[in-house]
Amino acid sequence: MKPFLIMITLSLPSVSFGGVENRVHQLLNQWRTAEAAKEAEALLATMPDLPAIQEAAARVKFFQGRYEDALDLLRRARAAAKRDSPLLPLIQATYEETRDHVAYAGKHFTVHVPPGPDQVLADYLIEALEEALARHGPRFGVTVKEPIRVEVYPSLESFARISTLSLEAIKTSGTIALCKFDRLMLVTPRVTLRGYDWLDTASHELIHLLISRRSHNTVPVWLHEGLAKYHESGWRGDYGEPLAPYSAELLAKAIQKDELISFARMSPSMALLPSQEATATAFAEVKTAIEYMLEKKGDGVVIGLLDSIREGRGQLDPAFKNLFQTDLQGFERSWAKWLKKRPMETVSGARKLALEFGENRSxxxxxxxxxxxxxxxxxxxxxxxxxxxxxxxxxxxxxxxxxxxxxxxxxxxxxxxxxxxxxxxxxxxxxxxxxxxxxxxxxxxxxxxxxxxxxxxxxxxxxxxxxxxxxxxxxxxxxxxxxxxxxxxxxxxxxxxxxxxxxxxxxxQGAERPGSKEPSSNTTKDKDTAFITLISSPWAEILIDDQAIGRGTPLTDYPVSPGTHEIELRNTALGLKKRLRVTLKPGQRLHKEMTLGREKDDHDKPAK
CATH class of the missing domain: 1.25.40.10 (Tetratricopeptide repeat domain)
Structure with missing residues (x-):
């Protein structure tokens, strides 16, 4: 179904922190995860035992999709600070909901789906999102270097645990997808009676991510949704697909009755509008607002507007004056006048198809x-x-x-x-x-x-x-x-x-279960187990005996079997890696600190 009932939570609520770690949190709030990781890595290298630094590094790991690493850092912070981090419940819930997911890797995306029938989604998601990124990336001026994480959730209850939304709000608003924490999150179409347009929805969420990265998360809801709605179908055809017949009918009625919803009323969330019909009307409005922008200024207006808003730190009037020679109110008035003359794609007998939750039917x-x-x-x-x-x-x-x-x-x-x-x-x-x-x-x-x-x-x-x-x-x-x-x-x-x-x-049919699970570690610590701690600069993914363990550095007291192991640290983005062979005795604790390409420090800590 077209997502006029799907309310998209656009951005991470601003988080305020003090201290030397503040820059890390600011960068994450601006969706600059790679830069935040560099800051956190440097701080953790110099102050590895400071709880505030450990919490900041944990939040970076959370944005990177390394939930077990994040929990490990939060456990260390709790031991030192004697309190739980406010980040812990969400990260713990996300880890629990995704730890059994099966991972499929594309060139620019990793898709994580629950084992079973939902694995059917993986190939189509990767194919559609790669097509979408090829179109949308240049359009929004964003180059993707690290794979974007995509998560599919098997139920509304599961989605509620990780989305920061209540189950009631999800059912009322029809929210089935989010772009949040620098990743894409979707509910499987399997929870709906007849499905929904899940591939266009994935494209829609990708656009939100690109907008947030380009603008440093400064774009208001109405503009976010307008840009995403106008461009969402572009992965499979031209941009600016005609309005859905039902949406066009609602918009035509709003124009006739002079009941257009102002952009101001759409903020801070379209979820606050009084009815589903009002929400659908608002989505149609903002889509046509983007159409009007492009008609006046051409394709370059997309990047130009995002950059102007970013440079003005979210101030809209200077950006609109720069591009349209009028403030936001003036732009809204001229758009409304243009809209009254725009032909509407109404169709006799247009039907509203509600998003119905329930057992999926063939x-x-x-x-x-x-x-x-x-x-x-x-x-x-x-x-x-x-x-x-x-x-x-x-x-x-x-x-x-x-x-x-x-x-x-x-x-x-x-x-x-x-x-x-x-x-x-x-x-x-x-x-x-x-x-x-x-x-x-x-x-x-x-x-x-x-x-x-x-x-x-x-x-x-x-x-x-x-x-x-x-x-x-x-x-x-x-x-x-x-x-x-x-x-x-x-x-x-x-x-x-x-x-x-x-x-x-x-x-x-459940006959094929390809992909790779991200294994969780066995935390049992006894005399028959050895433990390794790995610290590297830069941070890296860890492979043990040529198998990815789903963890990255810094890694603390990770349990392994005694004996000889091949360890590889790999930072794909920088093209760096480090291999070493270790032989461990039962109860031994090995501590390694390395710079990829050369060992910085190398010593065994005796078993306690």
Missing amino acids: SADDMDPSRPDGPAGRRARLGDMLYRRGHHEAAAIEYQRAVDKAGTGYPGLVHRLADCLIASKSFEEAQKLLKKSAAQAPDDPRTWILLGRLGLRSERWQSSREAYEEANRINPFDPEVHDALAQLGIRLQDQELHQRELRAKARL
Whole structure:
């Protein structure tokens, strides 16, 4: 479903700290994680036992997705300060919710998904996000050097634990994705009845991340959402996709009644607007505001505006005067005047598809039972009886009579008619009906499933593929989608498509569990275990016996089995690494301090 019901929490609330570690926290608040890591690394090297420094370094590790490292630092801080850090509950919850996730690596993204059916999401997320970054990165003036972490959560309850939002707020607002803590977080479409447009949503969240990085987190909510909404579909086509029919209808009504929602009312959060309709209207407004900006100033206005706001430390009027020769209020007035003349993409019979939480259904089993009243309802129920008996041609006649009387406002009725037309080989009639249905509610996966079936039955292979891929962008848990796309890979002689869909089928069925889990350490400390402490400059990922342990430096008292081990420290971003071989006795505690490329200090601490 289009995310007009999906409220995006844009930014990390400002955190205030004092002391020498303040610069680290300022950089993190500005989404400058790499710079914050350098500051924290230097402070920790000179003051390794100061709790405030350990907490700052832990927050950096949290932003980097190294939750166990962060917890290790917070435990050390607690031992010294005799108190728990306020960061601890969130980091602990995030670690617990993600420790069993399976990791898939792309060029610029690592996708972490729960083991099981949700693994089907990984390939599609990586493919879509790589496409999105290739388009959005230059557009927003951001180059990604370190992989961006993407996390998928298996339930609303799980998402609530790590999002800082309440479960009630998530259900009320329809929040299913966030860009926060320098990473992307999504709820699996599996928790919704019919899915949602999860790949566009991932692209939307990526744009929020790019905006925050470029602007140092100074952009207001309405502009954040407008830029993300306007550009979100650009990974798969042109920027500025037309407004969804339902959103266009709401916006047209707001213009007619002179009830546009001001930009000021959208801050500090669109969640504070009085209704879901108001929220949908606001999203449509800000999307058209970006359209207006681009029409006036061209593509360069995106980076220009972000840079001006950053340089003004969040002050909007100077930025708008610089680019549009008027302050924000003047810009809003001129946009509203322009908007009244803009044609609206309204469609007769446009349907609002609510984001419904519940057990995910395959499209084949999800025919809406709602039927009209009166004579149209009697025709529809007669059609249902004929359909159940397998008389598709006769059922199609009755369904058509019902639609003629009641219109296309009953999706289940329209889909049942289309199903009968396909079964009766009335392909052109089915095509016409389904195209109209897709225009009225483009985010209903059932329509795209039927268009896919129509393409298969009429041997229009490419058309069928496009329809099934549209369905997959909404509900990837329907086995029919992957069965059909695997078959179409053969028909279209596309081996890559065929193999991708075979993997998807296997993951849905639980027959394939590829990827790599981030192992958690065994914290049992006894006489049969050895322990290693590794400190490096710069910080690095740790591999033991050629296996990534999911941890990085600084690492304290990590338990390993006695014997000989190969240890590698690797900083991929800087192209640095260090290898060493160690032999450990039971109970031994090894302490190593290194600069990658040369050893700074190397000594064993005796077992206690």
